Amino acid sequence: MISQRAMGIGGPARPWVQRHRGANRLEQFPLAVWSKLVSRHARNVSRDLMGYGDPMGYGPFREVIAEYLRAFRAVKCELAQIMVTTSPQQALQIAALALLDAKDSAWIEEPAYPGTHQALQAAGARAVPVPVDAEGLNIEYGIQQEGCARVAIVTPSHQFPMGVSMSSMRRLELLSWAREHGGWIIEDDCNSEYDLRGTPVSSLQGLDVDGRVIYVGTLTKAVFPALRLGFIVIPKDLIRSFLDIRNATDTFATSVLYQMAMTDFIREGHFSRHMSRMREVQIETRNALAAAIIAQTAGLLEVVDDEADMQLVTLLPPGLDDVDVAAKLPKLSAAVYALSECYVSRPPRGGLVIGYANLNLEDIPAMLAALKTAIHTSIPKH
Amino acid sequence: MISQRAMGIGGPARPWVQRHRGANRLEQFPLAVWSKLVSRHARNVSRDLMGYGDPMGYGPFREVIAEYLRAFRAVKCELAQIMVTTSPQQALQIAALALLDAKDSAWIEEPAYPGTHQALQAAGARAVPVPVDAEGLNIEYGIQQEGCARVAIVTPSHQFPMGVSMSSMRRLELLSWAREHGGWIIEDDCNSEYDLRGTPVSSLQGLDVDGRVIYVGTLTKAVFPALRLGFIVIPKDLIRSFLDIRNATDTFATSVLYQMAMTDFIREGHFSRHMSRMREVQIETRNALAAAIIAQTAGLLEVVDDEADMQLVTLLPPGLDDVDVAAKLPKLSAAVYALSECYVSRPPRGGLVIGYANLNLEDIPAMLAALKTAIHTSIPKH
Numbered sequence: 001m002i003s004q005r006a007m008g009i010g011g012p013a014r015p016w017v018q019r020h021r022g023a024n025r026l027e028q029f030p031l032a033v034w035s036k037l038v039s040r041h042a043r044n045v046s047r048d049l050m051g052y053g054d055p056m057g058y059g060p061f062r063e064v065i066a067e068y069l070r071a072f073r074a075v076k077c078e079l080a081q082i083m084v085t086t087s088p089q090q091a092l093q094i095a096a097l098a099l100l101d102a103k104d105s106a107w108i109e110e111p112a113y114p115g116t117h118q119a120l121q122a123a124g125a126r127a128v129p130v131p132v133d134a135e136g137l138n139i140e141y142g143i144q145q146e147g148c149a150r151v152a153i154v155t156p157s158h159q160f161p162m163g164v165s166m167s168s169m170r171r172l173e174l175l176s177w178a179r180e181h182g183g184w185i186i187e188d189d190c191n192s193e194y195d196l197r198g199t200p201v202s203s204l205q206g207l208d209v210d211g212r213v214i215y216v217g218t219l220t221k222a223v224f225p226a227l228r229l230g231f232i233v234i235p236k237d238l239i240r241s242f243l244d245i246r247n248a249t250d251t252f253a254t255s256v257l258y259q260m261a262m263t264d265f266i267r268e269g270h271f272s273r274h275m276s277r278m279r280e281v282q283i284e285t286r287n288a289l290a291a292a293i294i295a296q297t298a299g300l301l302e303v304v305d306d307e308a309d310m311q312l313v314t315l316l317p318p319g320l321d322d323v324d325v326a327a328k329l330p331k332l333s334a335a336v337y338a339l340s341e342c343y344v345s346r347p348p349r350g351g352l353v354i355g356y357a358n359l360n361l362e363d364i365p366a367m368l369a370a371l372k373t374a375i376h377t378s379i380p381k382h
Numbered sequence: 383m384i385s386q387r388a389m390g391i392g393g394p395a396r397p398w399v400q401r402h403r404g405a406n407r408l409e410q411f412p413l414a415v416w417s418k419l420v421s422r423h424a425r426n427v428s429r430d431l432m433g434y435g436d437p438m439g440y441g442p443f444r445e446v447i448a449e450y451l452r453a454f455r456a457v458k459c460e461l462a463q464i465m466v467t468t469s470p471q472q473a474l475q476i477a478a479l480a481l482l483d484a485k486d487s488a489w490i491e492e493p494a495y496p497g498t499h500q501a502l503q504a505a506g507a508r509a510v511p512v513p514v515d516a517e518g519l520n521i522e523y524g525i526q527q528e529g530c531a532r533v534a535i536v537t538p539s540h541q542f543p544m545g546v547s548m549s550s551m552r553r554l555e556l557l558s559w560a561r562e563h564g565g566w567i568i569e570d571d572c573n574s575e576y577d578l579r580g581t582p583v584s585s586l587q588g589l590d591v592d593g594r595v596i597y598v599g600t601l602t603k604a605v606f607p608a609l610r611l612g613f614i615v616i617p618k619d620l621i622r623s624f625l626d627i628r629n630a631t632d633t634f635a636t637s638v639l640y641q642m643a644m645t646d647f648i649r650e651g652h653f654s655r656h657m658s659r660m661r662e663v664q665i666e667t668r669n670a671l672a673a674a675i676i677a678q679t680a681g682l683l684e685v686v687d688d689e690a691d692m693q694l695v696t697l698l699p700p701g702l703d704d705v706d707v708a709a710k711l712p713k714l715s716a717a718v719y720a721l722s723e724c725y726v727s728r729p730p731r732g733g734l735v736i737g738y739a740n741l742n743l744e745d746i747p748a749m750l751a752a753l754k755t756a757i758h759t760s761i762p763k764h
Binding site for chain 2: 001002003004005006007009026027029031034035038039042043044045047049050051052053086087089090093097098099100101102103104115118119121122123124150182224225226227228238241242244245247248249250254255256257258
């Protein structure tokens, strides 16, 4: 017999995260520069750095992350609050274990990134789905449904997968719920770098004056997935508890070598150059993809008019089963999956989420043809 | 409010694992060879390996691990069963989450590696301490105490920290308990490479014909801690559940770069040469340390006559508080800590565990002087 939590996770056999976060356009990455930095550090490994490292992560790397978050995401933080993780999934897991006991409940967005739900299941905690509308999470609904939840896990910059950014009013409501109920907010801010609106929305964490927000981010997506570098910004009062959980679950952070190389990559300006270039590439891809869908799949796919980054949400004709449609798709360079996989309950309407992070412009026609075929063969015959 | 599990872990602020597993003599490591392997792979990174990797780990590395375990540890396994982890702690955590729900119970050895208890606490599960005697875990006691436990976590090759190896009779009793009660056995086989008896004891997993044993190992200790490479051998029926937990807690394995470099390091024979050299170094250190303690601390420290590897267990005069003594010690190159930190209940007699993995022979006199001072000043005055 296995644990109920393991049974609960179940679901599709293919790993979620790979499909949902998607990989970036690896051919765009300045691999020569990166390889040079890594081999420079690999050749000059100090024995000091071969032993057990600081479980919070490599100091200089934490410092550049803190600087970056203060400057670009308006996060209020200092080095001592930064814990390096291998991934946002690990960050969610550590936070869930530090804050929730079995049977405790947490609000998750409906729809949400499925890994969020899975992290709660692994912790034995209970997910309370709270709907997302045009202003983001419906806080009032959450309070009515389960005001005493311990945690709310949100993606305020760009809701995943719908893309809306949480309104100022909702941000204040959420912070005041946390203050009044002693709740915690986990802000998953992954991919906020790829804002297609020009001026990125600031973090929710930066508005918090009560130390109720745990901020989760990653460099993995912006750089390359195998990097395995994410981070948590932990409210000062919680650092010790998060560290206890980290020690109980996996001692210390990911590769020191990569943390060293990444510190240089950021300090020497390669990171911001790469980000600017990728932002252009992704805007171009998104616009071309949205235009092609609108022009060529009228009546079959409806583009949800949001500004979600790295994925485009489309809706299917009412009555079609999106899991069924997605199952008919061949392997594509875009990660295409059923919108209903992001829902705990039944979605109001089925759809396809198209993760275009790794999509080349020249692959769009073939992808659209595959989508059309899959949809056509799923429409019930009368 | 933080979770009860986080509160439960608490304990000493310094991370357990760093002290308890200890770091190896880093100056002995063939760093030039290793750096060359790492920079070779860093210069030739294939874009295929920059994306999301197999959550089970890098194939060729899993293959060399499977070969190594079959040849040297008599583990019955194939590549498909090997999951690469960052550490034995992560392996324990994944196993605990996959097999135990909150309030489920697991046998742990008394005394045990404290990280074992912490992994259970993080999972919300309950530890049932089962005493270890000269034959290893007292299975009969465990069955009387809580026969319906779901899991037994054991260190059969060299009990941690006492060093006894589990007798054949006990191994068979434990396997038959697992078969009859549907229990699982987690075999923590870390450091079995450093057997000082000449012929290493074979793994418990190799005796199991019912697929009830989960085998946990690491290369971290034998090579260098910052490597972050451990592994689990998973019974075939459980692979899917372990993978679900892995995806929910941290997607995919540790640095692919290090997995690639380590594959070469093993294949090219550097690993076995390093292990042979380290075995000699460690035997020499252990003998010198034990001899010095016996000669110079009569009446203060009594060496437990076992063959524990990488740590020497010593007992204090009855009535002395080992936590108190350990707190008086200055920073030493050996990791010295109170024996009672390995117990859930009160130990029959206080002691000091001396992790000598990183101890140089020339540091022994200064360490003994520090130990004597700490003990003398702890003896109550009459």
